[in-house]
Amino acid sequence: MPKVIGAVTVDAMRCKGCELCVVACPTHTLALKSNDVNDRGYHYAYAADMATCIGCAACATVCPDACIEVYRVIEK
Amino acid sequence: MTPEEIINPANRVYARPRLLTEANTHYCPGCSHGVVHRIVAELLEEMGLENRAVGVAPVGCAVFAYNYIDVDWVEAAHGRAPAVATALSRLNPDNLVFTYQGDGDLAAIGTAETIHAANRGENIAIIFINNAIYGMTGGQMAPTTLLGQKTATTPYGRRADLNGYPLNITDLLAQLRGTCYVTRQAVHTAAAARKTKAAIKKAFENALAGKGTSVVEVVGTCSSGWKMTPAQANDWMAEHMTEHYPLGDLKNE
Numbered sequence: 001m002p003k004v005i006g007a008v009t010v011d012a013m014r015c016k017g018c019e020l021c022v023v024a025c026p027t028h029t030l031a032l033k034s035n036d037v038n039d040r041g042y043h044y045a046y047a048a049d050m051a052t053c054i055g056c057a058a059c060a061t062v063c064p065d066a067c068i069e070v071y072r073v074i075e076k
Numbered sequence: 077m078t079p080e081e082i083i084n085p086a087n088r089v090y091a092r093p094r095l096l097t098e099a100n101t102h103y104c105p106g107c108s109h110g111v112v113h114r115i116v117a118e119l120l121e122e123m124g125l126e127n128r129a130v131g132v133a134p135v136g137c138a139v140f141a142y143n144y145i146d147v148d149w150v151e152a153a154h155g156r157a158p159a160v161a162t163a164l165s166r167l168n169p170d171n172l173v174f175t176y177q178g179d180g181d182l183a184a185i186g187t188a189e190t191i192h193a194a195n196r197g198e199n200i201a202i203i204f205i206n207n208a209i210y211g212m213t214g215g216q217m218a219p220t221t222l223l224g225q226k227t228a229t230t231p232y233g234r235r236a237d238l239n240g241y242p243l244n245i246t247d248l249l250a251q252l253r254g255t256c257y258v259t260r261q262a263v264h265t266a267a268a269a270r271k272t273k274a275a276i277k278k279a280f281e282n283a284l285a286g287k288g289t290s291v292v293e294v295v296g297t298c299s300s301g302w303k304m305t306p307a308q309a310n311d312w313m314a315e316h317m318t319e320h321y322p323l324g325d326l327k328n329e
Contacts, residue, residue: 011092050079066096
């Protein structure tokens with residue numbers, strides 16, 4: 001069966017830490033940095049567990065600041 | 077495969093739309109406006125309308141929309157966006173003219189302009205963000221505020237005997253013969269945001285085809301005005317707002 005491998009990148013400087021991507025992610029790939037903030041003082045989102053990502057782009061679809069890029073590879 | 081091998085432009089399935097400018101929006105974290113801005117920018121890019129689209133910006137939180145989406149814009153006086161759009165679409169029938177308005181703009185001060193533009197069947201697309209509150213001025217009661225909802229000016233909840241009933245203006249617009257497409261959508265989940273994108277696309281197509289006025293209401297959130305986190309606001313919206321503002325098509329001709 002083909003395997004879907006995904007990856008996400010978050011523009012940390014643009015992220016406002018609203019957590020909507022974390023809630024929308026079906027595989028719990030994303031999380032907010034609990035002990036780090038960006039230049040504007042927000043706990044930004046990051047890929048805490050990239051191995052689980054399936055590249056579904058649900059996070060990017062709900063992101064109000066368009067700061068998430070999604071990549072997907074189908075391995076046969 | 078390592079993440080470094082996956083992250084290259086050939087494998088990219090989603091990127092920031094080109095028509096969104098580099099500016100950081102002034103919206104609060106988790107604001108629905110950001111999602112709808114992104115959807116509009118994606119659509120204008122996908123439909124190849126960036127040189128033909130003219131937006132009309134409202135007064136309200138979305139007043140700076142012209143700073144964020146890189147197409148032509150006109151800033152209208154408070155509530156007058158459909159009247160300005162009427163002139164734009166009549167003088168430039170080849171252009172796509174759309175308005176982007178909040179509930180304080182469209183359903184309060186601009187009620188007359190909205191209803192008459194829709195009744196005349198102007199070839200415009202109206203994008204209406206309904207978050208049931210005046211967000212920009214500090215969370216006062218709007219005509220669309222739900223009964224019992226606490227705001228800065230209804231601290232004990234909206235009362236029908238004192239404040240009247242929530243105005244469901246999209247239902248009113250669906251009664252008019254000038255409208256061809258009236259729908260109510262949301263952007264609280266990925267699936268809902270995709271449906272909203274399809275709805276706005278249809279509204280743009282109707283305006284280009286000269287079929288009449290299309291209205292896309294997006295039931296949104298105002299986490300700052302509602303005093304909730306963005307995730308809580310989305311849950312509250314799905315639970316309470318959709319009761320009075322049920323999602324789905326009201327008219328599709």
